[in-house]
Amino acid sequence: MPTAGSATEAQAEAASDVTFAEVLRANQSSVFSLAYHFLRDRGAAEEVAQDVFLRLYRKIDDIENAKHLTFWLRKVTSHRCIDYVRRRGSQCTIALEDTAEPPAIEQHGDPLLSRRLRHLIATLPEKPRMVMVLRYQEDLTPEEISDVLEMPVRTVKSHLQRSLAILREKIERSMGEIR
Amino acid sequence: MEDFEQELKYALARKEQPPSLEAKVFASIARDASARKLSWRWEALAASVILVAGLGAQHAHAVRERVAGEAAKAHLRLALQVTVTELSKIQRTVRASTEDE
Numbered sequence: 625m626p627t628a629g630s631a632t633e634a635q636a637e638a639a640s641d642v643t644f645a646e647v648l649r650a651n652q653s654s655v656f657s658l659a660y661h662f663l664r665d666r667g668a669a670e671e672v673a674q675d676v677f678l679r680l681y682r683k684i685d686d687i688e689n690a691k692h693l694t695f696w697l698r699k700v701t702s703h704r705c706i707d708y709v710r711r712r713g714s715q716c717t718i719a720l721e722d723t724a725e726p727p728a729i730e731q732h733g734d735p736l737l738s739r740r741l742r743h744l745i746a747t748l749p750e751k752p753r754m755v756m757v758l759r760y761q762e763d764l765t766p767e768e769i770s771d772v773l774e775m776p777v778r779t780v781k782s783h784l785q786r787s788l789a790i791l792r793e794k795i796e797r798s799m800g801e802i803r
Numbered sequence: 804m805e806d807f808e809q810e811l812k813y814a815l816a817r818k819e820q821p822p823s824l825e826a827k828v829f830a831s832i833a834r835d836a837s838a839r840k841l842s843w844r845w846e847a848l849a850a851s852v853i854l855v856a857g858l859g860a861q862h863a864h865a866v867r868e869r870v871a872g873e874a875a876k877a878h879l880r881l882a883l884q885v886t887v888t889e890l891s892k893i894q895r896t897v898r899a900s901t902e903d904e
Contacts, residue, residue: 648828656820670821677828678835726818733813741814760808761815792807 644684647693648677654694654762655701656726661757662705664746666726672708676701698762699772706750737795744794745787751775752783759784 655676659669679700680687687693725739745756751773758769766780773780 652820653817657817674827678831681832728816738814760811
């Protein structure tokens with residue numbers, strides 16, 4: 625027979641589930657996209673997003689406010705993505721050109737150029753790739769990226785500069801080939 | 804911002820999450836909760852076994868100490884008896900020699 629205490633506990637649990645569901649709905653696109661742009665694998669991105677939200681559910685009481693929540697989600701997702709790639713190691717067999725792209729929330733720009741850029745970003749090493757995704761998907765400053773990835777700001781800036789130079793050069797070369 | 808950076812923003816625009824993600828997250832939370840409950844039960848069982856084994860060892864130690872104590876007491880009693888017997892013999896010998904004089 626349920627006691628008054630257990631009824632209160634059940635109510636509190638139900639209330640926390642409602643709050644968690646709201647948090648999940650508000651952030652699932654950001655977490656999934658971060659993982660997808662880094663991993664370029666829909667299934668793997670979904671797996672990482674699932675794991676991130678499970679960790680959030682366990683830690684929800686430690687989250688102080690909305691800003692902390694966003695920071696926590698970006699940080700855990702970034703680290704989980706890098707761990708995922710390292711764990712998977714050389715088993716990466718996904719043909720990047722063949723994977724079906726999830727639809728973008730808002731479609732802008734040249735779809736062909738966007739696709740080519742995503743493919744080139746996927747060829748960058750792990751840390752510079754995550755720096756690029758955080759910079760251009762999440763619109764973070766180098767200082768914010770430095771907090772999320774726990775690396776010096778000058779390293780973030782150097783990753784950004786080098787990656788931009790590599791991508792520019794490769795995109796110009798490939799566009800030249802198309803013309 | 805340069806055009807190239809704007810193109811990067813377009814390329815890395817947020818994607819729609821799979822519709823199944825929310826259900827999968829709640830399923831993994833439910834699985835995790837039941838696994839934690841099961842693990843909690845195993846931990847409680849293991850703790851009980853350790854407690855019972857500890858109490859058993861403590862009891863066995865107490866029994867061993869009591870047996871050793873009783874053995875020591877018996878030895879002491881025997882030693883006292885031997886001493887009393889020897890003292891009586893000496894006393895008798897002393898008394899006999901006194902009477903002879």
